[in-house]
Amino acid sequence: MSLIEVRDLSREFTIRKRVGVVRRTSVVKRAVHDLSFEIDAGEMVGYIGPNGAGKSTTIKMLTGILVPSGGSAIVAGLEPARQRRELARRIGVVFGQRTSLWWDLPLRDSFELLRRIYRIPDQTFQRNLDDHVALLDLGDLMDTPVRQLSLGQRMRGDIAAALLHDPEILYLDEPTIGLDVISKGRLREFLRALNHERGTTLMLTTHDLQDIEALCDRVIVIDHGTAVFDGPLSSLRLNGDASRTLVVDLVDEAPAISVEGAQVVKVEGPRQWLSFPAGASAAPLVAQVAAAYDVADLSIHEPAIEDVIRTLYGG
């Protein structure tokens, strides 16, 4: 059995609108509609989609905050809506845009309170504290009230806090939002190590596709409440109308290269851009070009995930 099993999960919201003085109409909005997927233990899954696609609603149902209006979700063998507090001991949740730490208290106090709330055994607590505090570089910040921490420091504090009780699953909602490039890089490195060394299952929603590139083997794309793509990152690129680009630097300027299986999309002096389907191999193409022209240099550009996803949303 998978660690997370989602079957035809739905959540409708009734939005009441005022028309006239007393009359009201209600509109049913399907935030999540017949969503199904499974996530196995140890996976790192990117959960992406445009604003309002239903990402947060899904996470809220998987953590038990929201009760589904249809379908089912089983997380770690538990039904989140009914066994919310039991489930809380087995999962960690980090919301990027707000903190679940106590705002006016130093990190040390927050961690200590969590130890008692979760009834974390001393040994586990000490080990996790030592590991995560060192890896997340929180040592000097332990006595600083949370409100005085920078965004990046606070995020690291939040992640350390969410991991104190050894959760099997860590949900991260926009974990790198607002962080600088270096902080982002270090955070990704930490999460990768966490997954490799402890086997923690990661599910993250993000707008930063570099997070996905760096962390996730698998991507679930959601739009209008349903999954429009579920698979490995590599095949996400093949999906849709994505194409790769072969950039050829010729020794001399020449008219547009004509080869089978590719199209010249741009010419700039001796440099030419050839577009070919993402599913096709570049090898025969390179061979053809090299045979027919004097080539100074070659490079292949993968399609940007942004573009791939844009074509998915469009369709």
Next chain:
Amino acid sequence: MVEVAHAVRAYWLIAALWIRASMAYPLSFWTMTVGGVLITFLDFVAIWLMFSHLDSYGGFTLREIGLLYGVTSISFRLADMLVGSVEKIGQKVRSGDLDAMMTKPVPVLAQLCADRFELRRLGQIAQSVAVFGWAAPIVEWNPQRLAVLAMALVSGVVIYFCVFVAFSTIQFWTTDASEFANAFTYGGNTIMQYPMTIFPLEVVRSLTYLLPLTFVNWYPCLFLLGLHDPFGAPGWFRFASPLAALVLVGVTTLVWRQGLRRYRSTGS
């Protein structure tokens, strides 16, 4: 019962942390506490001044009113210190803090009530105790009267606790309703500081059968003073504070569950 024990444990874990945090700045703690005593002292001075023109008000002397004032205020301010934070539900919904609370393995209500626990409110309680202590000698104390007093204080805290929770829960429907809740919590306590004889019968009936605040101090104090209810309420009402508290706990539990259920199906 196990559920209640869980909630109480979680409550004290969080509250203790806030107490420790506030003690980190002792000077600020004591200034605020003493400030609390002074401000609430003025509260009773207002009633006192009124008596410089009157000998009795609603048939009650100043000391008798002091007794009513003391009993309701001790209960109310204890409840306010213990669970007053619950009135910030709307704010917690808007900030998303409530979601974070729901991903922790302890009851949400306990987390809401214990949030930002303010021990300095003991200052306000001290003032209430002082007023009560000043009024107490007019009662001819005996074991029955002491028992009724103890019952009234415990029930009073529970009743105000329920009023705080039930009216704050309304914020699950309209997140800006915290002022509305204040009308019943702080407003309720202010009304109960006066003898019921100054109010129309309808008000007294409402405060008995709809929102049973009269069981906090009015009926028990009638017994302490050896009086019968001027409105002719049954004599056993004077001992019924725990019953009123129990009924209110039942209603509040339903309201709270309904509120949380609503939140869990709308997420906002």
